Amino acid sequence: MTKDWISYLSAAFRLVDLHDSARSFGSASTSLKEERTGRRDGVWLNLACHLLSYLDECDLETNEGWNPIGPFVKDVCGRYRSLNDDDVQLVISYLSTPTEVYFIKDEPTKGQQRVASTKDTALIERRSIRGQTDLCRLTQRGRLAITLAKASHNWLYTHHDADKLMTALLYGEFHDIPKQCASLGQSIRAFAHEITRTMEQPGQNEVIAHFLDRGNQYLDSIRKVQTAVQNAREHLGTADVRERLNQWFEQNEGMGLDLGVMRRTLDELMQTVERLSRRFSAFLHQVTDTQREVVGAIPFEKAALAFVFQPPSLTVMDMLTSNLGAWLPEMCFGAPEDMQGILRAEIDRHQASQPKVFGEDAGATRERTVMELFVHEHREAMFAALKAGPVRLGTALTMGWAKIGDQCHLTELVGVYSAPSWLGRGADVIQLRIKPGSLDARVEGCTWLAGDDIEMQLVQEQGGNNGPE
Amino acid sequence: MDLNDMGQLHAFLMRYRCIESRPRSRKLRRNESELAGILIEAGAEGLEQMNRFLAGQGLDLIEFTDTDMPGITTGGRVWVLARSPEATPPAFFSIDQVMARMKLRDDTREAAAVWYLHIWLIHLALLYSHKGRAVSAVSGYLDSAFEEETLIQGVRDHIERVRSIGLDAGAEQRVYAILTDERGTDVAKRVRAFLGLMVDSGLLGHADSGVYEQTLLGAVEISQSFSRTLQHILPDEDALSNIVNLSAPVTEKGEEEEAWPEETE
Numbered sequence: 178m179t180k181d182w183i184s185y186l187s188a189a190f191r192l193v194d195l196h197d198s199a200r201s202f203g204s205a206s207t208s209l210k211e212e213r214t215g216r217r218d219g220v221w222l223n224l225a226c227h228l229l230s231y232l233d234e235c236d237l238e239t240n241e242g243w244n245p246i247g248p249f250v251k252d253v254c255g256r257y258r259s260l261n262d263d264d265v266q267l268v269i270s271y272l273s274t275p276t277e278v279y280f281i282k283d284e285p286t287k288g289q290q291r292v293a294s295t296k297d298t299a300l301i302e303r304r305s306i307r308g309q310t311d312l313c314r315l316t317q318r319g320r321l322a323i324t325l326a327k328a329s330h331n332w333l334y335t336h337h338d339a340d341k342l343m344t345a346l347l348y349g350e351f352h353d354i355p356k357q358c359a360s361l362g363q364s365i366r367a368f369a370h371e372i373t374r375t376m377e378q379p380g381q382n383e384v385i386a387h388f389l390d391r392g393n394q395y396l397d398s399i400r401k402v403q404t405a406v407q408n409a410r411e412h413l414g415t416a417d418v419r420e421r422l423n424q425w426f427e428q429n430e431g432m433g434l435d436l437g438v439m440r441r442t443l444d445e446l447m448q449t450v451e452r453l454s455r456r457f458s459a460f461l462h463q464v465t466d467t468q469r470e471v472v473g474a475i476p477f478e479k480a481a482l483a484f485v486f487q488p489p490s491l492t493v494m495d496m497l498t499s500n501l502g503a504w505l506p507e508m509c510f511g512a513p514e515d516m517q518g519i520l521r522a523e524i525d526r527h528q529a530s531q532p533k534v535f536g537e538d539a540g541a542t543r544e545r546t547v548m549e550l551f552v553h554e555h556r557e558a559m560f561a562a563l564k565a566g567p568v569r570l571g572t573a574l575t576m577g578w579a580k581i582g583d584q585c586h587l588t589e590l591v592g593v594y595s596a597p598s599w600l601g602r603g604a605d606v607i608q609l610r611i612k613p614g615s616l617d618a619r620v621e622g623c624t625w626l627a628g629d630d631i632e633m634q635l636v637q638e639q640g641g642n643n644g645p646e
Numbered sequence: 647m648d649l650n651d652m653g654q655l656h657a658f659l660m661r662y663r664c665i666e667s668r669p670r671s672r673k674l675r676r677n678e679s680e681l682a683g684i685l686i687e688a689g690a691e692g693l694e695q696m697n698r699f700l701a702g703q704g705l706d707l708i709e710f711t712d713t714d715m716p717g718i719t720t721g722g723r724v725w726v727l728a729r730s731p732e733a734t735p736p737a738f739f740s741i742d743q744v745m746a747r748m749k750l751r752d753d754t755r756e757a758a759a760v761w762y763l764h765i766w767l768i769h770l771a772l773l774y775s776h777k778g779r780a781v782s783a784v785s786g787y788l789d790s791a792f793e794e795e796t797l798i799q800g801v802r803d804h805i806e807r808v809r810s811i812g813l814d815a816g817a818e819q820r821v822y823a824i825l826t827d828e829r830g831t832d833v834a835k836r837v838r839a840f841l842g843l844m845v846d847s848g849l850l851g852h853a854d855s856g857v858y859e860q861t862l863l864g865a866v867e868i869s870q871s872f873s874r875t876l877q878h879i880l881p882d883e884d885a886l887s888n889i890v891n892l893s894a895p896v897t898e899k900g901e902e903e904e905a906w907p908e909e910t911e
Contacts, residue, residue: 366712366716369714370715373716374785377780377782377783377784377785378782379780445721449712456713470873471782472780472869472872472873472877473780473782474774474775474780475774477767477768477770477775478771478775478800478804480881481763481764481804483885484763484821485808485822486817486818487881488821489763489879491755491759493879494759494760494762494763497875497876498741498744498766499739499741500735500874500875502766502847503840503846503849504735504740504741504744505739505740505743505846506660506738507737507738507739507740613746613747614743614746627846
C-alpha cells in the first residue's frame, strides 16, 4: 500500500522543494540542500498512508459520510507500542490543516500571467469534540490523491484510460483522440520497457515474481486495452459517428485532424498494444519455461590487467575480435551510392557543354568542363610532385589540390586518382596502388575521408620500381 | 521481398550494419528509408526470409520496435545486423584489415592484437563496469556516452598499473614489453585508430565531437556473445584478486556491486 504512495510522492518531492525555494532571480547561486528535516524512519508517512487508506475503505460504505477513527487508533497502537493518542492527533492535524501553494496562472483575456494561490490542500476533514478528533472523512483532494497514487504504480488500471477513447467518441470530443492515443501509447511503451529492463538485470526476482503472480491480470488488462481500442476503431466507422465527425470537422477546420488521421492513430495504437501483448507473453514464457541467462557487471579493467599475466594466444585474440570486436568485410559490396561521384561529374560535363540559349557567342568557344579546369589548374604541380616520388590521395589533400580558390574540388581530385589518364599521359606511365586503411583526412571541416588510401606513382620508362605490394 | 530487395538490404547492411526507419540522432542515409519500407512491408515473413539468407553467413538481422527498446523513436523500427552467437563469423570478415589499422610504425601483428584487446577491454570498462551496468543490459546503450579523452586516460592508467606491477611479479614478458613500449602520443593514436574501427563496424557511434556512444548493435552483440566467448577466457576470480592485489589501489567507481560472472535463473 505504501508502495503506491511512495511512487506518487517521489515524483512530487523535488517540485515541492522548488516551490519552497526562497531564491530570487539573479541572486548568488547557492548549493542545494539535500538534507530533509525529520527523523528519517518514515513512521509518520507510514501512519498517514494507513489513515488515508483506512478512510478510503470506510468511504466505500459511508459514501462521503463521517467515519470514527477509534478502530484506526486501536489498530496502529497495536502496531507501534509506544504510540499514544496525541501522536495520532498530530497525523490528523497535518493531513487536515491546509497549506498554501503559490503558482502562476495565465489570464487569457488579458494575455498576461499573474500569481495565484490555493489552500485546497487538506486531504482529510475532522470533527472535534473537546479538542479531540473523533470523526474524519476524506476531502475531494484526498480522494484525488488516492486515485493518483493508485494509478502511479499500477499498469493494471491502464484499460480505464483506453475506455476514455470510446467516451471521447461518444461525446464527440474528437480533438481529444490523438492526445489520448499518444498518452496511452506512452504508458504502453513505458510498461514494455520495464519488462525489457527487468529481463536484462540480474537479481530482479521480486519484480519477476510480481509479474508471474499477477501475469493473468496483466494479460487481462492488455486484452481489455486491446478491446477498447478495437471498439473505438469500429465505432469510428459507424454512420452516426461519421456524421458527427463531419459536423465537427466543419466547425474545426484547420486542426489538421480528419477521419484518415484518426484511423491511422488508432491503428498505430492497436499495433503498439499487440506488440506489448506479444512481448508480455514472451516474457512470461521466458521466465517460466526456460533458463534465464543474465550476465551481471564484469570488472573489465581487472580482466585487462589479468591478461598481462595470463595472455591469451594470438589465435584466441583473433577469435575474440572476429566474434565481438570490430570487423570490416574483406571484399567489396557495390552499392548504388558508390557511383555517386561519377554521376556528378557526368552531369557537370553535360551542363557545361549545353549551348547557351541566350547570348551571342553560342557555338563559338566551348566552355571548359569542371574536370578540365581542375586538371589545367593542378596538372603541373602534380607532375612535379610525382617526379619526386609517389603521392597518396591523403597527401594530395594536404597539398591543397582539392581546391581551386575557395571552391572544393574533391570529386575531381578523386576522379584523377581513379583515372589518372585525365592528366594527359598514358595510363602505363602512372601506376595506382591501394594502401589499406591508411586514409584519414578531413576536408573542408565537414567531410571526413577514411578507408583505403590510393597512391599514385610515376613509372620510369626503363623498368623502375613497379613491383606489386 | 524479392531478390533485388534482398541484395540491396545486404549491401546496405554490410556497409552500415543497421537500418533505422526514423533515426534518433542522425540524418537518414541514402536508400535507408526505402529499405526500412521494404522490411516493414515484408513483415515477419520477410524478416525470416532475410534471416534464412543471412544465417548461412553467420549473421542475424534483429528487429527492434519502440515497444521493445527505449531510445527508438516513437513509431520507429531498427534492424541490426549482428553476428550470430551460434555460428562462426563469415569468412569474408577481415581481422587483417582491423589489425593493419591498429599498427603504428613497424608494429608486429601480435602487438596490434594485444593493443586492440587491451583498449577494447578498457572501453568495455567505461561502458559497463564504471556504470555498474550488467553485460546483459542492452537498453543501457542509451546511457553509454564517453569522451575520447576519458578512454585515452583510461588506457594510460592501465599501462601505468602494468608498469607498477612489473615483470618481477609475473607479468608475461612479451605483453609487458608491447604495452610499456609506448612513446609520446602513441596511446592517443592507438585509441583513435580503435575508435575509428569501432565506428566503421557500427559498434560505436559519434554522439558529439570527441564523444562516442555504444550503438544498439554493439550492446546486442556483447549481451549475446559474451558468455560464449570472453567469459571462458577470463581468469577466475581468485587469480584475478591475486593480480589486482599486486597493483596499486585504483579507485573504480561503481564496482562495489560487481558480481563475477554469471547469474542463471
